[in-house]
Amino acid sequence: MNHDAYATLRVSREDGIVRVTLDNTPVNVLNVALMSELRHLLTALRNDESVRVIVFDSANPEFFIAHVDMTLVDTPDAFDELAADLPDCVNVFQALGELLRHQPQVTIVKLAGTARGGGAEFVAAADMAFAAIGRAGIGQIEALMGIVPGGGGTQYLAGRVGRNRALEVVLSADLYDAETAERYGWVNRAVPAGELDDLVDRLARNIAALPEGVIAAAKGALVPEDLAEGLLREHDAWAGQFVRPAAERLIRGGLAHGAQTPAGERDLEGLLRGLAG
DSSP, X not given: OOTTSOSSEEEEEETTEEEEEEOOTTTTOBOHHHXXXXXXXXXXXXXXXXXXXXXXXXXXXXXXXXXXXXXXXXXXXXXXXXXXXXXXXXXXXXXXXXXXXTOSSEEEEEEOSEEETHHHHHHHHSSEEEEEETXXXXXXXXXXXXXXXXXXXXXXXXXXXXXXXXXXXHHHOXXXXXXXHHHHTSSSEEEEHHHHHHHHHHHHHHHHTSOTTHHHHHHHHSOOOOOHHHHHHHHHHHHHHHTSHHHHHHHHHHHHTXXXXXXXXXXXXXXXXXXXX
């Protein structure tokens, strides 16, 4: 695999495992470039039977994926090319989650930084996620922008943590630590930061070494739930809020006060709550 083929990803292959490091400076915002390259990579790997496991991590120790690019408010047509070949039942953000959720390989997220909004949706769409205690944070921050999750987050959350906790996560718009995310079922396990690499590496190697057909059989028996109707409801809810004046004011205000910079992203919840007041 050509390591130089991507601008926002570092990709390597070893013994049936593809390791994907997100590297979209400065905070791994989920913009057109990162989304396009993730979609291209996942599509390219779909029929590669030599690949059994895909592991995702981040080159930035603070941020896994910050969230969807907030400058979308100024460039609403930016994702049109990505949306051109999508089925009517999903939007461009949901399509990335669904591509990941239906990937034939086992997908594992190694979460050692922050994943908000679209980043949290990406984590929840993967088969497994492991979070570093004291370093990882995950949250659906959209409510503080005047919107709701629109990239599969409501549906993935409900399946993982239940409706009551999904409502808590969406409406609190808080950042949840690794231990709470584990207790809720949002991630598989919270582990000491110093043990995260070894745990995920051992798991990935063990899965990749399984006898032929075992992974396909397991994923065939444990198929992802059909979320078509729920994703359509989610899109309608997200789109209905996105056109309201509050969303534009909060998103533009967030960008003006440091969102999508490392300093602003360290307490994005506090920054946006200050604007709401």
